[in-house]
Amino acid sequence: MSHKKGIETRLAHEGEDRLAHQGAVVPPLYQNSLFVFRDWDDIDAAFADRTARPIYTRLTNPTTLLAEQKIAALAGDGYACRLTASGMGAVSAAVMNSVSQGDHIVAVKNIYGPTNNFINRYLAGKMGISVTFVPGDDPAQFAAAITDRTRLIMLESPSSAVFGLQDIPAVVAIAKKHGIRTMIDNTWATPLWQRCLDMGVDIEVHSCSKYLGGHSDIVGGAIVARPEVIHDIIVNESELLGATIAPQTSWLLIRSLRTLPMRLRSHAESARNVAEFLETHPAVKRVYWPGLESHPQYALARRQLKGFTGLMGFTLATTDLTRIKAFVNALEIFQIGVSWGGHESLVYAPAISYLRDLPPERFSDLGISLGDIRISVGLETVGDLLADLGQALEKAV
Ligand SMILES: Cc1ncc(COP(=O)(O)O)c(C=O)c1O
Known part of the structure; x- marks a missing residue:
C-alpha cells in the first residue's frame, strides 16, 4: 500500500511480524540477558554492529528494539530511539554524550x-561543567548566554x-548558528503533540514513566535523535553507564503505545474542562495550562503544539495553610x-516540598505561592473530576 499510514496504525503494527511468532497478537517478551551464536563467524559478524543484533541485553534486546522502533516512528521519519x-x-546519557570537562x-x-x-x-562538581539558566520566554536570552565553551542548550517546553514555553524553532536557529x-x-x-526533531532539535528525551507508559506501572526513559547520534549513545553511554531498560518494561511500553493517541485525546479534553472550570471558580486565583487563552504564551502554544495534556497548575485564592491543606x-x-501522566488523577502541592526548607514568608522571593497546586487530570469520567474539585474547593473558600 503506497498510502502513508496514520500514527495509530503505526503504533499498533510497526515492527511486528506476528506470523513469525505463531500468530501471537501480542509480541513475545524476550525476558533474557543473553543470546547465543551458531559458531565463531556468527558471533564475529554480530560484533560488526553491536546495536543491530542481540548479543547481551545491556546493549540490545528484541523486545526493547520493537518498543524503540515504535517510539522512533512516533517522533517522525528518519529517527532512532x-x-x-x-x-x-x-537525561543523564544524553547530556554526558553532549559535553566534556x-x-x-x-x-x-x-x-x-x-x-x-x-x-x-553533580556535573559541575565532577567535570567542571558550568551552567547558565535563562527564563526561556525570549530566544534572545539564549543568544546572550552563549560563550565559546557552550556545547549544549537544554529546553523543557x-x-x-x-x-512556560520556549520558542523551539527560534532557539534552534540560534544554536545552529553557533x-x-x-x-x-x-x-x-510527547511527540504526538510536539514534533521537536522536525523543528530542528538534535535530541529529544522523555520520561516513559508519564504519558508514554500511561498506566503508572513502569519507570523508563527514551532518547530520540538521528540514527548516528543514537548509535553513538548506545555504544558509549548505554554500554558504559548501563542504565538499560528491562525487557519487561519495554514489553509493557509496547502495550501502552497502542493506546497513546486515544489516551492523550481524552486527557486533553478532560483537562480543558477542568482548566475552564477552575479558571471561573472564585476559590482559584490563577490557572497555568498552555491550552487556555489566558496563558501568556497561548499564541506560541498554538503554533508549536498540536494538542495539550492533563498536567496543570493553579493557585488557590487563599493563603491560609489550614484551608490549603483542607482542600x-x-x-x-x-x-x-x-x-x-497515568490513568489516575493526582494532586500535589509544591509547598509540601518547599516548606521542608523554607518559611512561607520566603516563598514570594522564589516566585512561588503557598497556594500553588499541581494536578494531573486522568482518564476518569470528567463530570466526577469536576464534582470532586468543586466539593474540595468549598474547603478553600
Ligand atoms: C519533565 C520530567 N522529565 C524527566 C523526569 C524523570 O523521569 P523518571 O522519573 O522516569 O526518571 C520527570 C519525572 O517526574 C519529569 O517530570
Missing part, C-alpha cells in the same frame, strides 16, 4: 528539578513546573502523589 531505565537515565550549558530555568541538580551540582547541540525534555507533550485532603478521586 534508545530506551533507558528511567527518564533520568535518558569544562564545557558550558545553557538551560531553561524551570527545567525538571533532578535534571537541574544533575547538570548544575512546556516545563512541567510552571508550564554549532551548539540542542536537547529538549518533551515529556509533557488537598478533601479530594476523593484526585489522589496525593508526585508523578503524573
Whole structure:
C-alpha cells in the first residue's frame, strides 16, 4: 500500500511480524540477558554492529528494539530511539554524550528539578561543567548566554513546573548558528503533540514513566535523535553507564503505545474542562495550562503544539495553610502523589516540598505561592473530576 499510514496504525503494527511468532497478537517478551551464536563467524559478524543484533541485553534486546522502533516512528521519519531505565537515565546519557570537562550549558530555568541538580551540582562538581539558566520566554536570552565553551542548550517546553514555553524553532536557529547541540525534555507533550526533531532539535528525551507508559506501572526513559547520534549513545553511554531498560518494561511500553493517541485525546479534553472550570471558580486565583487563552504564551502554544495534556497548575485564592491543606485532603478521586501522566488523577502541592526548607514568608522571593497546586487530570469520567474539585474547593473558600 503506497498510502502513508496514520500514527495509530503505526503504533499498533510497526515492527511486528506476528506470523513469525505463531500468530501471537501480542509480541513475545524476550525476558533474557543473553543470546547465543551458531559458531565463531556468527558471533564475529554480530560484533560488526553491536546495536543491530542481540548479543547481551545491556546493549540490545528484541523486545526493547520493537518498543524503540515504535517510539522512533512516533517522533517522525528518519529517527532512532534508545530506551533507558528511567527518564533520568535518558537525561543523564544524553547530556554526558553532549559535553566534556569544562564545557558550558545553557538551560531553561524551570527545567525538571533532578535534571537541574544533575547538570548544575553533580556535573559541575565532577567535570567542571558550568551552567547558565535563562527564563526561556525570549530566544534572545539564549543568544546572550552563549560563550565559546557552550556545547549544549537544554529546553523543557512546556516545563512541567510552571508550564512556560520556549520558542523551539527560534532557539534552534540560534544554536545552529553557533554549532551548539540542542536537547529538549518533551515529556509533557510527547511527540504526538510536539514534533521537536522536525523543528530542528538534535535530541529529544522523555520520561516513559508519564504519558508514554500511561498506566503508572513502569519507570523508563527514551532518547530520540538521528540514527548516528543514537548509535553513538548506545555504544558509549548505554554500554558504559548501563542504565538499560528491562525487557519487561519495554514489553509493557509496547502495550501502552497502542493506546497513546486515544489516551492523550481524552486527557486533553478532560483537562480543558477542568482548566475552564477552575479558571471561573472564585476559590482559584490563577490557572497555568498552555491550552487556555489566558496563558501568556497561548499564541506560541498554538503554533508549536498540536494538542495539550492533563498536567496543570493553579493557585488557590487563599493563603491560609489550614484551608490549603483542607482542600488537598478533601479530594476523593484526585489522589496525593508526585508523578503524573497515568490513568489516575493526582494532586500535589509544591509547598509540601518547599516548606521542608523554607518559611512561607520566603516563598514570594522564589516566585512561588503557598497556594500553588499541581494536578494531573486522568482518564476518569470528567463530570466526577469536576464534582470532586468543586466539593474540595468549598474547603478553600
Ligand atoms: C519533565 C520530567 N522529565 C524527566 C523526569 C524523570 O523521569 P523518571 O522519573 O522516569 O526518571 C520527570 C519525572 O517526574 C519529569 O517530570
